[in-house]
Amino acid sequence: MKSLHDSHFDTVDVVSSRLADVDYICTRELATAVYLAFNLEKPILVEGPAGVGKTELAKSMATILDVPLIRLQCYEGLDESKALYEWKYGKQLLYTQLLKDKLAEMMQGAVGLAASIERLHGHDDLFFSEHFLEPRPLYQALHQERGCVLLIDEIDKSDPEFEAFLLEVLSDFQVSVPEIGTIVAKVKPLVFLTSNNTREMSDALKRRCLHLHIPFPEAKVERTILERRVPGLSQTLNRELVAFVQAVRAIDLKKQPSVSETIDWAKTLLLLNAEHLSLDLVRSTLNVFLKFEQDIASATEQLPALLAQARKDAELPLSSHHASHA
Amino acid sequence: MQATLEDFFKALRGSDIEVSLNAQIDAARATALVGWRERELLKSALGATLVKTVPDRAIFDQTFERFFHFDTFGTRPAGQPGASPAATPPPGEQPQSNAEGSGQGSGGPGGCQGSAGQALSQLLLAGDSAALSRRMQQAARDVGLTDIWFFTQKGYYTQKIQQAMGLDLLDREITEARRQTQAPQRVAELERARKHLFNEVRNFVERKLSMYGTAPTRELHDDFLQTQKLSNIDRRDFARMHEIVRKIARRLAERHARRKRREQRGQLDFRRTMRANAAYGGVMFETFWRSTKVERPRVVAICDVSGSVRQYARFLLLFLYSLDELVSEVQSFAFTNHLVDVSATFAALPVEQAVDRVMQAVGGSGTDYGQVLQDIDEQLMHRIDRRTTVLILGDARNNRGEAHAEIMRTLYGRARRVIWLNPEPVSFWGLGDSEMKRYAPYCHIARECNSLRHLERTLDELLRTNSASA
Numbered sequence: 001m002k003s004l005h006d007s008h009f010d011t012v013d014v015v016s017s018r019l020a021d022v023d024y025i026c027t028r029e030l031a032t033a034v035y036l037a038f039n040l041e042k043p044i045l046v047e048g049p050a051g052v053g054k055t056e057l058a059k060s061m062a063t064i065l066d067v068p069l070i071r072l073q074c075y076e077g078l079d080e081s082k083a084l085y086e087w088k089y090g091k092q093l094l095y096t097q098l099l100k101d102k103l104a105e106m107m108q109g110a111v112g113l114a115a116s117i118e119r120l121h122g123h124d125d126l127f128f129s130e131h132f133l134e135p136r137p138l139y140q141a142l143h144q145e146r147g148c149v150l151l152i153d154e155i156d157k158s159d160p161e162f163e164a165f166l167l168e169v170l171s172d173f174q175v176s177v178p179e180i181g182t183i184v185a186k187v188k189p190l191v192f193l194t195s196n197n198t199r200e201m202s203d204a205l206k207r208r209c210l211h212l213h214i215p216f217p218e219a220k221v222e223r224t225i226l227e228r229r230v231p232g233l234s235q236t237l238n239r240e241l242v243a244f245v246q247a248v249r250a251i252d253l254k255k256q257p258s259v260s261e262t263i264d265w266a267k268t269l270l271l272l273n274a275e276h277l278s279l280d281l282v283r284s285t286l287n288v289f290l291k292f293e294q295d296i297a298s299a300t301e302q303l304p305a306l307l308a309q310a311r312k313d314a315e316l317p318l319s320s321h322h323a324s325h326a
Numbered sequence: 327m328q329a330t331l332e333d334f335f336k337a338l339r340g341s342d343i344e345v346s347l348n349a350q351i352d353a354a355r356a357t358a359l360v361g362w363r364e365r366e367l368l369k370s371a372l373g374a375t376l377v378k379t380v381p382d383r384a385i386f387d388q389t390f391e392r393f394f395h396f397d398t399f400g401t402r403p404a405g406q407p408g409a410s411p412a413a414t415p416p417p418g419e420q421p422q423s424n425a426e427g428s429g430q431g432s433g434g435p436g437g438c439q440g441s442a443g444q445a446l447s448q449l450l451l452a453g454d455s456a457a458l459s460r461r462m463q464q465a466a467r468d469v470g471l472t473d474i475w476f477f478t479q480k481g482y483y484t485q486k487i488q489q490a491m492g493l494d495l496l497d498r499e500i501t502e503a504r505r506q507t508q509a510p511q512r513v514a515e516l517e518r519a520r521k522h523l524f525n526e527v528r529n530f531v532e533r534k535l536s537m538y539g540t541a542p543t544r545e546l547h548d549d550f551l552q553t554q555k556l557s558n559i560d561r562r563d564f565a566r567m568h569e570i571v572r573k574i575a576r577r578l579a580e581r582h583a584r585r586k587r588r589e590q591r592g593q594l595d596f597r598r599t600m601r602a603n604a605a606y607g608g609v610m611f612e613t614f615w616r617s618t619k620v621e622r623p624r625v626v627a628i629c630d631v632s633g634s635v636r637q638y639a640r641f642l643l644l645f646l647y648s649l650d651e652l653v654s655e656v657q658s659f660a661f662t663n664h665l666v667d668v669s670a671t672f673a674a675l676p677v678e679q680a681v682d683r684v685m686q687a688v689g690g691s692g693t694d695y696g697q698v699l700q701d702i703d704e705q706l707m708h709r710i711d712r713r714t715t716v717l718i719l720g721d722a723r724n725n726r727g728e729a730h731a732e733i734m735r736t737l738y739g740r741a742r743r744v745i746w747l748n749p750e751p752v753s754f755w756g757l758g759d760s761e762m763k764r765y766a767p768y769c770h771i772a773r774e775c776n777s778l779r780h781l782e783r784t785l786d787e788l789l790r791t792n793s794a795s796a
Contacts, residue, residue, distance in 0.1 A: 012360065012367060028366065028367070028370065029370045029373075032360070032370035033370065033373055033374040035359075035360075036356050036359065036360075036371060036374055036375065039359055040355055040359070042352065042354060042357065043375075045378075047380065068481035087605065089604055089606075090604075092605075093607055132689075134371060191556060200379075203378075205347050206378040207346050207349065207378070208348075209373045210352070210375055211373075211374060211377055211378045213380050213383060214588075270459070289471060
């Protein structure tokens with residue numbers, strides 16, 4: 001079986017081409033960060049607006065490396081019993097019941113309390129061994145024979161206490177379980193942490209990670225993404241659509257449309273057999289990529305201007321102009 | 327390469343980016359992986375390892391461009407652009423020996439060879455900018471230019487670098503040429519070259535000073551600003567002050583953000599307890615108690631902006647503005663002789679403009695604390711309850727008007743806490759037209775506050791006691 005570190009990335013370009021093979025189009029900056037994370041065996045903290053492909057990046061890396069993806073979704077109140085391990089209390093109880101007879105058998109001949117306890121001590125701590133351990137994502141990640149990609153999603157949603165708890169995992173790829181001891185990763189996993197920046201992460205955490213910020217893509221990159229993700233979309237529609245979305249991002253919105261929303265919209269337009277963006281078409285499908293009532297209202301207001309702008313941008317053969325809108 | 331990296335870390339610190347030891351090691355390993363050949367790649371690699379936040383990234387990009395810009399030695403006559411930065415080798419990394427082969431000088435009668443390759447005079451007269459740049463970089467490294475701190479050290483380092491480049495030889499040549507009276511033209515040439523050398527080196531030192539010298543001096547300056555009386559601080563330091571106040575505010579916010587839940591002993595959280603103790607067959611080994619979320623303090627801040635506290639007012643408003651960013655619910659008011667709500671102004675404008683606007687609109691002379699207290703009584707009192715902290719910033723100089731201390735008493739009774747920060751030292755309270763002695767009994771905290779240190783301590787206390795006594 002191939003393990004995580006049997007794969008090699010000799011250069012940054014290998015990373016971006018392998019990512020492109022699984023339809024993940026990225027900038028060189030992103031590829032560099034992933035390349036370093038892989039080769040330096042450091043976790044990587046990925047920030048950026050929602051829907052630019054932070055989670056997707058981890059998934060794609062798991063596919064490329066051909067190892068399992070283990071995902072830990074963070075939320076307020078997440079603690080180690082849900083992230084690392086828990087004892088199988090039910091099983092423990094059941095076994096004590098079942099083994100009661102055995103216990104009596106074992107105790108035969110022991111005179112007095114001290115002798116009984118002495119005899120019990122002769123056995124290992126059966127009930128707090130790995131058989132009764134319920135592994136949670138972090139534990140699983142450290143135990144993968146072939147290594148894995150560990151995705152700690154939306155770390156900013158977790159409590160500061162949990163963040164502190166993660167430090168040991170992130171710096172040494174090990175955790176301490178009081179009853180068992182320290183568990184060290186068999187193969188160091190490739191760790192991605194994602195954050196939507198709802199709160200600032202602690203310095204200690206940031207120090208242990210490489211940092212990567214994924215912004216909204218430039219028009220050229222976004223067009224390539226659409227080509228890959230929505231095959232069948234015509235060139236002209238692709239151009240117009242991307243130019244329009246880029247123009248929309250420039251206006252003041254509560255939530256800007258992200259790449260995943262561009263893809264959704266493209267799929268919608270494909271279903272509607274659209275050839276060009278028209279005023280009516282855009283107005284009726286605006287809710288696919290704008291998620292707030294007031295955003296839709298303010299976009300509708302500026303619709304003719306935005307559309308005109310998009311048409312103009314789409315006609316320009318060079319991407320240099322689009323970049324300025326990104 | 328190690329030396330170049332270390333210099334780059336210094337330059338980053340000069341731009342106010344913290345570079346931890348850990349990050350330095352990562353950066354070194356990363357550069358070993360990606361190499362120095364490709365500029366953009368190097369930039370991404372260093373960026374990923376050294377920079378941890380998005381705002382820092384922009385600063386990093388700037389510093390990178392500045393640092394990895396090859397410092398060229400301008401040739402006479404000026405106009406020839408330096409080596410293009412596209413394929414820039416990191417500064418000072420060229421082996422010195424390269425200097426020998428390049429550039430043939432128009433060696434005159436006095437041209438003697440320096441120990442490190444060609445005589446300086448030859449290079450200067452030939453206008454061999456590549457060799458000169460290299461020699462300048464090497465000299466800079468030899469004399470430790472990256473340790474430069476103050477602009478006063480400019481002359482010292484300029485001199486040192488010139489000497490390391492071979493100035494003594496050049497001087498000797500000039501003297502010699504003067505003695506040989508038949509060559510006045512050569513004397514003039516050499517002297518022009520010497521002057522040119524001085525200018526170039528001095529410019530070079532200035533550029534380096536702006537890169538490395540800012541961090542330590544800024545630290546000193548910050549320290550100075552924090553302890554200085556607010557009234558003595560120059561207006562041009564306002565932006566820097568705002569930075570410091572913001573930093574303090576952020577630090578406090580991080581420290582206090584965690585204390586948000588508080589257990590109420592005595593009230594069992596039955597569900598959680600049952601669930602957790604299923605492990606022990608329903609025997610309640612572990613208990614969980616109901617907890618309440620501790621509310622963030624609700625603050626009503628009232629600031630005097632009259633003539634008598636004019637110098638302080640700017641900073642008090644700055645403080646209010648920062649408080650507004652930090653504490654969830656702040657209502658800000660300013661006054662001279664009547665109360666004005668400035669929360670909207672703070673929310674709408676960036677700090678500098680907001681402060682100016684308030685000073686213009688509300689400021690003036692003739693403070694009337696009595697009137698203001700009456701305004702508070704009429705407009706605000708109904709909104710002040712056991713959750714509210716009232717923060718008053720002012721000198722309590724009432725121009726001999728009616729004090730209306732009884733309103734302060736009502737305020738004291740209703741609010742959770744009343745805090746009065748007075749820029750005057752305690753010994754001045756109650757002297758002349760100061761009513762502070764009459765107001766102070768109705769304040770939970772009344773204290774002198776005229777430096778940033780004072781402000782920080784008060785803010786810390788404000789947040790701490792609020793969550794503890796909630």
